[in-house]
Amino acid sequence: MNIIKELYNSKREFLFKLVLVLFCFSLVILSISAYYKFIISERPFFNIDINNDGYPDLNIDFSTGKCVLNCTLNLKTPQTNINYGNGKEPIFNVDTNGDSVPDQNLMNQDLNDDGICDLNCDLNKDGFPDINIDIDGDAIADLNIDIDNDKVPDINIDLYFDKFPTLNIDLNNDYICDINCDTSSDKIPDLNIDYGNDKIAHFNIDTNYDKVPDKNKMNQDLDKDGTCDINCDLDKDGFPDINIDINEDGKADLNIDINNDKKADINIDKNKNKIPDLNVDINGDYICDINCDTNDDGIPDINIDVNEDLNIDYNIDINKDGI
Structure with a gap:
């Protein structure tokens, strides 16, 4: 009888220990799972x-x-x-x-x-x-x-x-720069400068391949007064910002600064596609005819040309009084 009782107690003790071990193991698993969930949430x-x-x-x-x-x-x-x-x-x-x-x-x-x-x-x-x-x-x-x-x-x-x-763009795969050439290694183009990404040299053109600009130069001071008059690069990025001569005739065509405040007033080319789209002067009198911005917010207010055909579509200023 005592032997049976001892066996029963031993079995009960074994089961108790087994349950305790399983419980502890479960706690460990839950802790590890919670830890990794925390790590993943903190560092996805x-x-x-x-x-x-x-x-x-x-x-x-x-x-x-x-x-x-x-x-x-x-x-x-x-x-x-x-x-x-x-x-x-x-x-x-x-x-x-x-x-x-x-x-x-x-x-x-x-x-x-x-x-x-x-x-x-x-x-x-x-x-x-x-x-x-x-x-x-x-x-x-x-x-x-x-x-x-x-x-x-x-x-x-x-x-x-x-x-x-x-920069240093090679158009014909001969590993020689054709446009936007940087000859001074300062990451700024200074020769055969392209405008509007049409893959054509417009400024500082090197016609005889001596790596020296000889046509439609940048930052021209025509009257020798120490101030730029044509193809003026204001932000020193190598590209002209105001008084841009796009047809190489020595006269400003785009982003014309009339009052010398270093801001474009007439024929503003916002999209840099060689076509003026704001304060457009049609007859060359330096007065806005189409897409006129009267409040200097960069948006046309009167004589608006919607179809870009140089014809006024709405907000026509009949009296030419800016209203």
Whole structure:
């Protein structure tokens, strides 16, 4: 009888200990789960902003729950589906089959096996290409082309990360600058300057290829009074802002400053397409005829031309009194 009682007590003690162990184990699991939920909530895996600019940089998911752009496991640098200039499409290290391995337009390509990067080269190790950038995936550099292998871009420099070259632009693929040429290495064009992105040199034109401007020069002081009269660059970015001579006849055509206050008064080209769209003077008397802005808010108030055919459509000022 005592033996049975001892066995019963032992079994009851065993069950009690088992329940206690299971209870403690459950508490551990719940604690771990709560901890990871806290970590994930405090540091989300998707849409990570690593530079604190308010925009996602890594593991961008566009609210789908799956990484679409700049996918990474180390949460430091992108490894697959890398974008360019905050674009919304993968361009480099593209993972086509979803196995987290890059398949197309790889980063840091050494095409000739000489141990030196030739294409999509990441110089500062941030995961994004800096020189010899292949935008279209044809294994040929399109932007920030380094010609002399000094790890500095020479041709088709994209200053604004918008996939379009803005400095030292090569139009015919001969690796020689044709427009917006920077001869002083200050990242400001000073030769064959384009206006309106029509791929034509309009200012500081070099006609004899000696890298010296000889036609329609910038910042012309015609009366030698120390003040710019034609093609005046006010903000020192290399492009004219007021009194722009677009047809190379020595006279201002666009953004004409009448009262010498360094502000455009007549024939204002807001869209930079070589066509005036505000305070348009048709007859050359330096008085507004179409799309006149009477309160200087940048919006036409009277004689408004809707169809851009130089015909007034509404708000006609019959008496020409500005009302």
